Amino acid sequence: MSEFAPRSLFAPATILSRAEAQDIAQRALKNSPAPETRVTINSAARADTRFALNQVTTAGENSETPVTITAYDGNRAASVNTNRLDEASLAAAAKQAYEIAKLVPPNPERMPELGAQSYPAARERVITMPTPAERAAAAKIVTELARANDLIATGFIECRAGATALANSKGLFAYDSSSAVTMTSTVRSPDGTGSGWACSDGNGFGDLDPQALAATAVQKAKDSRNPVAIEPGRYTTILEPTAVGNLVQLIAGAMQARAADEGRSFFTKPGGGNKIGLKVVDDRITLISDPADASSTNGGYDDDGMPLEKVTWIENGVVKTLNYDRYWAQKQGVPPTRSGGGGFRGAGRSLRMLGGSSSIADMVKGTERGVLVTRFWYIRPVDARTILYTGLTRDGTFLIENGKVTRSIKNFRFNESPIFFLNNLEALGPTIRINSSENLSAGGSVWMPPIKVRDFTFSSLSDAV
Numbered sequence: 139m140s141e142f143a144p145r146s147l148f149a150p151a152t153i154l155s156r157a158e159a160q161d162i163a164q165r166a167l168k169n170s171p172a173p174e175t176r177v178t179i180n181s182a183a184r185a186d187t188r189f190a191l192n193q194v195t196t197a198g199e200n201s202e203t204p205v206t207i208t209a210y211d212g213n214r215a216a217s218v219n220t221n222r223l224d225e226a227s228l229a230a231a232a233k234q235a236y237e238i239a240k241l242v243p244p245n246p247e248r249m250p251e252l253g254a255q256s257y258p259a260a261r262e263r264v265i266t267m268p269t270p271a272e273r274a275a276a277a278k279i280v281t282e283l284a285r286a287n288d289l290i291a292t293g294f295i296e297c298r299a300g301a302t303a304l305a306n307s308k309g310l311f312a313y314d315s316s317s318a319v320t321m322t323s324t325v326r327s328p329d330g331t332g333s334g335w336a337c338s339d340g341n342g343f344g345d346l347d348p349q350a351l352a353a354t355a356v357q358k359a360k361d362s363r364n365p366v367a368i369e370p371g372r373y374t375t376i377l378e379p380t381a382v383g384n385l386v387q388l389i390a391g392a393m394q395a396r397a398a399d400e401g402r403s404f405f406t407k408p409g410g411g412n413k414i415g416l417k418v419v420d421d422r423i424t425l426i427s428d429p430a431d432a433s434s435t436n437g438g439y440d441d442d443g444m445p446l447e448k449v450t451w452i453e454n455g456v457v458k459t460l461n462y463d464r465y466w467a468q469k470q471g472v473p474p475t476r477s478g479g480g481g482f483r484g485a486g487r488s489l490r491m492l493g494g495s496s497s498i499a500d501m502v503k504g505t506e507r508g509v510l511v512t513r514f515w516y517i518r519p520v521d522a523r524t525i526l527y528t529g530l531t532r533d534g535t536f537l538i539e540n541g542k543v544t545r546s547i548k549n550f551r552f553n554e555s556p557i558f559f560l561n562n563l564e565a566l567g568p569t570i571r572i573n574s575s576e577n578l579s580a581g582g583s584v585w586m587p588p589i590k591v592r593d594f595t596f597s598s599l600s601d602a603v
Contacts, residue, residue, distance in 0.1 A: 152201045153265065154181040154301045156313045162205060162223055163305035169229035170307070172209035172236040174251055179205050179303040187273035189323075190292040192281040197270050209235035210251075213244035249442070249464045251306040257445045258429075258437040265299045265317045265435075268343040273297070279348040280323045280355065289332075289359050291352075293323030297343060304443045312443045314436040318583070320573055321346050324533060325359040326603070332365075332546070333603045334358025335512055335533030337380065337573035339583075341433035358512065358534040365546040367599055368537060374508035374564070375594035376501045376538070382491070383572045383586040384514040385527065385556045390425065390489050392525050393451055395460035399470065404525050404557060405460060413457045419560035421455040424492040427477050431488040431583050438487065440476060446487075447476040493587030494566030501565050501590040503541045509596070510536040510543060514552070526555045530600050549603070550596035562592040 154162070163177045183201040187194060208217040209232065216238035220231040273295050284291035301315040322337045336354035338346045377385075398405035398412035405413045428448045429437040438446040442464060450458045459475060467474040477487070502510065517529035531549045538544070567588035 152181070152183050153299055153315065154179065154203060154303070156260075156301075156303075159301060159303035159313055160305070160311055162228070163303055163311065165225050166205065166207055166228040166232055167305060167307055169225065170207065170209060170232035170236065172211060172232070172239065172307075174210035174307050175232065175235075176208040176210075176251060176304070176306045177205065178208070179203065179305075180300065181302070182298070182300040183267060184299075185267050185270075185273070185297045187270065187277055187295045188293070189277040189281060192285050192291050194274050194277055197273065199267075199270075205231070207232045207235050209239045210248075211236065211239040213246065213248045214239045214242050215245065215248065216242055247465045249468070251308045252310050252443050254309040255312065255439075255443055255445055257312065257439070261435045265315055266342065267297050267299055267317075268319075272343060276321060276346060276348040280325075280352040283352040283356050284325050284359075287356050287360065289325050289327055289356060291323055291325045291355070293321065295319075295321045304439065306443070310443045312436075312439040312445075314434050314438055316432065316434040316438075317341055318433065319343050319346060321348060321351060322573060323351055323355045325355040327359055327363050329363075330603060332359045332361070332363030333533045334360070334362060339571050339573050341583075361536070361543075362534045362546040365535070365548045366537075367548045370550060370596045370598050372593040372595050374505055374538075374590065374592055375559075376498060376505065376508060376510045376590045377588060377594075378498065378510075378512050379567075379570050379586040379588050380513040380572045381511045381531075382589055383584050384517060384529075385554070386425070386491055386560075386586060387489060387584065388517075388525055388527060389556050390427075390451060392522070393460050395462045395470070395475075396466040398460055399466070402522070404523055405457065406523075412460060414460060416457055417455045418457055418557060419452065419455045420563040422494065422563060422566055423455050423560050424453050425451040426490050426492070427451070427488055428490060429488070431490055431585060433583070444474065444476050449475060449477045488583045488585070490585040491569060491587060493569035496565040496567050496588075496590070498567060498588050501567070501588070502538055502543060504565070505538045505590070506540060508538040508590075509547070509550075509594070510534075510538055520553065521555075524555050525557050526553065528553045528597070530602065531596075532602070549600040551598045551600055552595060553597045554595050559591040559594055562594075563589060564592060565590040 166177045181203045185199040187197040218231045218235040297319045299317040304312045326333045334355040336351045338351045397403040429446045462475045464474045512534035514529045515532045520526040569587045
């Protein structure tokens with residue numbers, strides 16, 4: 139099944155075409171009384187199916203097209219949202235935004251709107267959504283395998299498609315469209331002692347592999363039953379790609395140039411300045427954001443409308459750049475970073491960590507005693523200056539002894555920084571696309587390898603499965 143084959147589930151107008159978005163933007167701009175105006179349009183459709191106790195429980199679809207009109211009065215700005223797209227409603231929203239803008243305090247860091255930009259030629263794609271029957275059939279593959287093994291499956295299939303547009307009174311118009319599909323499942327034993335999790339992720343429904351997902355989640359649930367407790371401490375640890383992504387993305391979110399230059403970040407250089415040009419992790423580590431990794435049809439653009447570019451954040455362990463917004467870039471006399479922002483949210487925003495050639499099986503074989511982690515959850519910050527976080531392992535944590543996975547172990551709380559464990563790197567595996575639904579909107583993607591590290595800090599035990 140082609141991920142871009144036409145479907146009739148949503149009417150064509152549900153996701154705005156470039157022409158439709160441009161028409162809305164022009165009508166809003168021409169009716170704005172403000173000296174400068176920005177119009178932001180987000181046209182989105184979502185379809186989902188949830189299953190639990192080995193059966194589908196809910197399914198639904200929704201769509202929306204909110205429009206945000208931002209009016210500027212010098213350095214004062216105000217925004218009004220509307221989902222009414224007729225000319226009178228757009229005009230009323232624009233007028234209200236301008237009236238509010240006159241009343242708010244000025245923003246001394248406000249940057250002027252950009253003029254027209256040059257964007258890459260659009261890739262020809264038809265973004266589609268799967269039918270409820272197709273989603274149910276994918277869920278059935280998981281639930282039937284779980285039932286056949288006397289296990290209980292729950293899970294979620296989420297399909298997102300969207301079009302975004304940004305226009306202003308200086309002649310800028312940016313448009314992009316994208317899609318993303320994620321399927322996750324947690325399979326547990328009836329007695330609640332075993333739990334396995336797996337995910338399949340892609341740009342379109344045809345990218346999903348529910349058979350592989352089912353096999354992985356079921357096997358982990360079987361293998362993780364009746365876990366034993368081992369002492370917390372520092373262990374050689376093998377992190378599967380999702381676990382790597384759970385923590386490595388925190389580095390990207392911390393790479394704000396202003397915070398570094400002002401002394402509020404791990405990327406602050408002792409004595410002043412930032413760590414651009416300094417080695418901070420193992421020389422095998424390279425982190426990039428590349429619009430080519432996303433499903434976006436136009437390559438994406440940032441919050442001001444600048445086209446996204448490939449950005450190398452860390453190369454061979456060395457910090458190559460930080461995220462400069464337009465204001466801070468101007469203040470520091472450097473070009474702004476066209477990455478889409480440090481949070482990597484929105485169409486086109488992606489993050490990739492380059493990998494190596496070691497398989498998880500090879501990593502296990504070379505481990506005398508260690509821990510294998512499926513994924514982390516409930517991750518919370520501890521210290522921004524070291525990117526230190528705490529959280530819990532979940533859905534399959536195993537003990538490795540003499541080159542073999544020997545038993546399931548109780549979950550741990552960890553206290554770790556990705557900077558710390560990426561300095562204790564022993565091996566890297568091939569990079570794959572991982573679940574990005576909690577981190578990125580439609581069109582973004584995260585690519586991570588499995589890794590093996592020394593001295594990963596597990597601080598206490600958890601009774602949670």
